[in-house]
Amino acid sequence: MKTIDDAQVYLPELWATHARFSPDKEAVVCGDVRRSWRDFNNNLNRIANAVRAHGLGRGDKIAVLMGNAVETLEVMYGIVKAGACVVPLSGLLTAKQIEGLINDSDSKLVIASDGVRERLETIRGNLSNIPENGFISAGFDGAGWLSFEQFVENADTGTPSVTYAMSDEFNIIYSSGTTGLPKGIVQTHRARQHWSYSNAIEMRFHANTRALTTTALYSNGTWLMILPALFVGATVHIMPEFGAKAVLKTIQDEEITHTFMVPTQFIQTLADPAMNTADLSSLESVLCAGSPLRADTKTDVIRRITPNLYELYGYSEGFGSMNRPHQQSAKPTSVGTPVMGFDVKIIDDDGNELGVDEVGEIAGTGAGMMKEYHNRPDATDAIVWKDHEGRCFLRSGDIGKLDADGFLYILDRKKDMIISGGLNIFPADIETIIGENDGVLDVTVIGIPHEKWGETPVALVIPRSGATEQAVLDWSNERLAKHQRIAAVRFCDEFPRNALGKVLKRELRDSWHAENKP
Known part of the structure; x- marks a missing residue:
């Protein structure tokens, strides 16, 4: 037979x-x-x-x-x-x-x-x-x-x-x-196939999609546009290098339907004068990933670029959650719910699962998980956490919480959290407030040593024309909670970033320590 x-x-x-x-x-x-x-x-x-x-x-x-x-x-x-x-x-x-x-x-x-x-x-x-x-x-x-x-x-x-x-x-x-x-x-192949179809379905890729990549092809995040587009037989447009004017022109001339940018690219694009006359009506899905969008930037993206904004939180080891356009108004500060095929838990330092609104480390599982860290069995072992059912989850190293509806909120990187006077301070909270200042183009917050409190936050700012460090410092501390107040503001021309535009805070902390040795 x-x-x-x-x-x-x-x-x-x-x-x-x-x-x-x-x-x-x-x-x-x-x-x-x-x-x-x-x-x-x-x-x-x-x-x-x-x-x-x-x-x-x-x-x-x-x-x-x-x-x-x-x-x-x-x-x-x-x-x-x-x-x-x-x-x-x-x-x-x-x-x-x-x-x-x-x-x-x-x-x-x-x-x-x-x-x-x-x-x-x-x-x-x-x-x-x-x-x-x-x-x-x-x-x-x-x-x-x-x-x-x-x-x-x-x-x-x-x-x-x-x-x-x-x-x-x-x-x-x-x-x-x-x-x-x-x-x-x-x-x-299993993980990459899941990556292809899950993102294609979530972001509504189709055969007539024209997807624009704005980041380096070696970067995992860039494949958020490439693999779903190739999966459905669409067209991938590759930018040789990023430029705000070039992005706007390509979207208009090629009638781009899908694109992905990191927060710093959104900031630059929104600030470009060409933004005022660009026709972006072809856009069906615009994705932000790499690091969280500040609230003011998100508002401008939705108002001036497209309401079809997707925000993805994830890590290359294998987990993703997404705040979709229809969820933005109800849960604007969330990174949404897991991408199809994934699940998420919040755990404490001892590996206990936490409940609603309890803060801990994010751990994810699903069909897109990595096989292993290459030739690093100890590192592979360290990232694995198993729930009471024996399911394998991967630790993220990020701090977050789940609300009563199952929506995920990112508070910060575990290693970037500042502990001042015994209180946990999340730089992202401070960055959100400082980012609302008209003189601030971009901001990142790091912790530096403090004799009394152990650590204290400082703000590194890429300024707009006319801003001063003292004015930003005073404005910010008037609006921050007492334990969040920043000790200093320092202006920078740029921040060190990885391939997806995420600020490398370790390098900034190292530079600060080197420049401020006693």
């Missing part, structure tokens, strides 16, 4: 389906490059076949250091189509950092653009797993490099003969650590 297979469609196979049935439709656009689904899929196949001809495949790691371009997307997902695991890395890293991450990931091949060539050449001898013929140059020629054209020269565009499994490793994303070696977050 014949039996029916337990069929499963994987993302690379789904992409091929779009190419088959919508071959002439645009899949990816960046600048003057406009790639059809037919050509996009053919290039994925060509790269996948080249990877396999190079002797690499299932379970092998391949590092990619390339800028925002159509070719970068093809390289990353061509690697996945080969059954291998892509390791996208930032081209902003130092040579030493690149060396650490390539070695930590056990990458056997590196594909890089000209911008990182010099740094890679200085560490070439220290990359223990990369063979002599394992350095692929994208867009340049050089001694010791195999050009990308040579790499794919004899590879055909036919579908590679690859069998996938949901537990196979899709990618390794490195967390944005500011000291030491960041942890490699291993995500499987």
Whole structure:
């Protein structure tokens, strides 16, 4: 008797389906490059076949250091189509950092653009797993490099003969650590498929979606636009680099329906004079993630850009919650309820589950959870918490609470919380108030040592024209609770940020301590 297979469609196979049935439709656009689904899929196949001809495949790691371009997307997902695991890395890293991450990931091949060539050449001898013929140059020629054209020269565009499994490793994303070696977050085909369909459904991606990416392609958050769009056979527009005027022009000219920006990008876009005349009526879904939107910025986004605002809180290890447009008015300070397929708990330091409105650490579970931290079993063990039913949750390191309706509220990063005179102070609360000052473009609050109180908050501010530090300090302390009052305001030109615009407060604290040594 014949039996029916337990069929499963994987993302690379789904992409091929779009190419088959919508071959002439645009899949990816960046600048003057406009790639059809037919050509996009053919290039994925060509790269996948080249990877396999190079002797690499299932379970092998391949590092990619390339800028925002159509070719970068093809390289990353061509690697996945080969059954291998892509390791996208930032081209902003130092040579030493690149060396650490390539070695930590056990990458056997590196594909890089000209911008990182010099740094890679200085560490070439220290990359223990990369063979002599394992350095692929994208867009340049050089001694010791195999050009990308040579790499794919004899590879055909036919579908590679690859069998996938949901537990196979899709990618390794490195967390944005500011000291030491960041942890490699291993995500499987199962996790990435959940990421694709859950976000597509939540944010209403469809075949006619035109999704705009404004952040770096190596960043996990950028894939919030890419994977759902590719999942439904839509079109991805890639910005070579962010610029407020360019964002507004692209939305208008390309009739963008979906986009994702981080808070600092929203702030810059709202402040640009082009905002006053831009036609943004095509927008159906605008996502904010990376860090919370200040209340004043959120009001301006909804009023001036679109009411179709989604706010996502999540961490790359595997959890997400979302405040959707229809929830914004009722729960404006919440980050919403879990994205479909996830659940959330609040726990104390001893691992006890807390109740309604009780403050503790956020822990999440769901189909999008990572497999592990790569080669870091102790770190993997430390992040796991199990509830009374034995379900595995991942600790976030963030402080929050759940209200009676199950809506999640983020109070702050556990490590950023300030303890002053025995009282817990959440910088986000202070930032919300200071952000309402007309002289403040952006603000972040850190804790510094204090002889009497242990710690005290100070505000670092990117000012608007005409503001003074003393005026912002006085205005703020008139409105803050006594235990929240800031000891000082310091103006800055910019803040150090990670790929998704999140302020790196550890660097700011380190700089403050270095500048204020007794």
